Amino acid sequence: MFYFVRRGRCLDSIDLKGQPLDLDLTLGCGQAFRWRKREDGVWYGVVRDRLIELQVEGNLVYWRTYPDGGRELIVDYLRLTDDVNAANRWLSERDPHIAQLVERFHGMRLLRQDPTEALLSFVCSAANSIPRISAAIEVLASLYGELVCEKRGVCYYAFPKPERLAALEPGVLNVQGSLGFRGENLRMVAQQIVDQSEGWLLGLRNVPYACAHAELVAVRGVGPKIADCVCLFSLDKDEAVPVDTHVRQLAHRLFLPDLKAKSITNAVYRRVVDAFRERYGELAGWAQQYLFYEDLLRSRA
DNA sequence: CGTGGACCTGCATT
DNA sequence: CAATGCAGGTCCA
Numbered sequence: 001m002f003y004f005v006r007r008g009r010c011l012d013s014i015d016l017k018g019q020p021l022d023l024d025l026t027l028g029c030g031q032a033f034r035w036r037k038r039e040d041g042v043w044y045g046v047v048r049d050r051l052i053e054l055q056v057e058g059n060l061v062y063w064r065t066y067p068d069g070g071r072e073l074i075v076d077y078l079r080l081t082d083d084v085n086a087a088n089r090w091l092s093e094r095d096p097h098i099a100q101l102v103e104r105f106h107g108m109r110l111l112r113q114d115p116t117e118a119l120l121s122f123v124c125s126a127a128n129s130i131p132r133i134s135a136a137i138e139v140l141a142s143l144y145g146e147l148v149c150e151k152r153g154v155c156y157y158a159f160p161k162p163e164r165l166a167a168l169e170p171g172v173l174n175v176q177g178s179l180g181f182r183g184e185n186l187r188m189v190a191q192q193i194v195d196q197s198e199g200w201l202l203g204l205r206n207v208p209y210a211c212a213h214a215e216l217v218a219v220r221g222v223g224p225k226i227a228d229c230v231c232l233f234s235l236d237k238d239e240a241v242p243v244d245t246h247v248r249q250l251a252h253r254l255f256l257p258d259l260k261a262k263s264i265t266n267a268v269y270r271r272v273v274d275a276f277r278e279r280y281g282e283l284a285g286w287a288q289q290y291l292f293y294e295d296l297l298r299s300r301a
Numbered sequence: 302c303g304t305g306g307a308c309c310t311g312c313a314t315t
Numbered sequence: 316c317a318a319t320g321c322a323g324g325t326c327c328a
Contacts, residue, residue, distance in 0.1 A: 030323065126324040132311075133323085180309025185325080223325045244323040264324080265303060292323075307327090315319075 013060040014075065019084050021056055022107025026078070029293045031233045032111055033121055033134045034141075034159070046141070047077050048114055051149050051156045056107075066149035066156070079112050087238075087283055091290075095279060097254070101290040110289060111233060115201040116193060117159040118234035119216070122226045123189050124182050136177030140165075143176060165190035185221040192219050209237040224269050232285040241276045241288045243269050246295045251275055254291075 023043045027035040035045035043054045050073060051066040063074050075081065092099035125133050137159070144164045145157035165173070165187055173183030193201060204212040212235055216227035224243070231240035241247070243264060252259045255275040261268045273284075280287035 122323080125322090127308090127322055128310090128324090129312085129322040174309070178310055180311095181307085182309075182324090184308095221325070225324060229323075242323070246323065261303085263304075267302070296323085305328095308325095310322100312322095313320085315317105 011062065011064060012071065013062045014071070014080060016056075016059045016061060016080070018059065019080070019082070020088075020107035021061060021078065021080075021109060022105070023054055023056055025105050025108035025293070026111065027054075029105075029108055029289065030130055030296060031229075031289070032113060033130070033137050046145075046148055046156050046158060047073060049146075049148055049158055051151065052077075066151055077112055079109060082109075084109060087286055091280060091283055091287055095287070098280075098287055098290060101294055105290055105293060108289065108293065110238065110286060112236065113234040114159070115204065115230060115234040116162060119193070119201065119219075119222070119226070119230045120159070120162065120165070120186060120190060122229040123186050123221060124177075124179060125226070125229075126182055126185070128182065132178065136179055136182075139177035140173075144168075162190035162193040166194050189219060189221045192221075204231075205235050209239055212237060213240070224266070225264075232288075238285045239277065239282045240285045241273045243272045244292075246292055246299070247288060248272055250291050250295045255279070 024037070027043055027045070028037075032045075034047075035043055037043050041055060045052060047070075050070045052070060052074060053064045054074070055062045061074075061078070061080075063071070065071075065073070088102045092102050121133070121137060124136055128136075140160055141157040142155070144160035146161075148156045148158050150156070168187055170184060170187065173179050173186055174181070176183070179186065200215075204215060207215075209231060212231055213224070213227050216222050216230055217224055226242075228240040228242035231237035232242060243251075245264070248259075248261075248264055248268065251272040256271060259268065259271065264272075276284040276288060
C-alpha cells in the first residue's frame, strides 16, 4: 500500500465491508486469462477499455485505472456488492468438503467478465493449457485490440472486437498465438456474434440459465463446456457448472463412483451437472470453482 | 445414445 | 534425440 502511495497518482480504495477477496485466487484460478502479478505484489490486467491495478490490504482493495475513472468497472467486475460470506456459509452447511475448501481458498470469487471476451477466450481454451491460452490472448490483443494506454513505454491493448476477428482471412489465426485448430473456431464464433443482433450476448444476463445456455450452444463451435464457462464467468449464472476433464474426474471420485466413461458425452455431462445441482443448487458454479481449483493444484503438484 | 477420430501446437515425459 | 502424451473441447461419422 505504501508503495502504491509513493507511486502517486489517483490512489483510491474500496471498503470490502467484511467480504473476503483474495486476488491471487480470484485472478489466478483459471476463470480469466489476462491478469499478471508484478514483483511488488500488484495485480494488473486489461478489463474492457482500461488497464487496472489492484492490491488488497486488510479489508480494503486499493485500485488504479488507466485511463482513470474505473471505479464502477472494478466494483462490477469483482462483484463487490455480492454477499460472498452468505454464499460460502450456505455451501459450507451443505458439504463439509466444500467448507474445508472455503477456508483453504478464502477470498476466491467468481468474476463478472465481459461476455464477448469470455466467449472468445474460452473458444481458445479447447484442449489447451492455461499458460498457452493466456499467451495466445495477449498476442491477439496486441495485434487486433485497441490501444488502452501506454505506461512506462509498454502498450496495453483491449480484447479484440469480434468484428475485427471475423474479418480476418481464414487461417491467419491458426498461426498467430499458436492457436492451431482453435483459430478457425475463433473466427467463426466471432462472425456468429457479429451476425446476432446488437446486445444479444449481454442480454443473456436477463434470461434464465437454461435459456442462455441453449442460445450459446446453438453457436457453431460452442459446446456445453464453453457455454457454461460463459454463463458462470460473465452472465451471472451461478448455477452453471462447466464440466471439463478435471471436473469429470473429481465428480467421479466424489459423487459418482459408478461413472465409468472416460470421455465426456452429453449424457455424462448431464449426470455430472445434475450431481452438482443436486448438492449445491443455485450455487453449484461456486462449488465447481472451489473443487476445480483444488484439482488443478493437485494435478500441478 | 455411446464410441472413436480429427483437429494444431508446444512443452513434458519416456 | 525420436516418439508419445496431453492440455479447462467440439464436431462428425
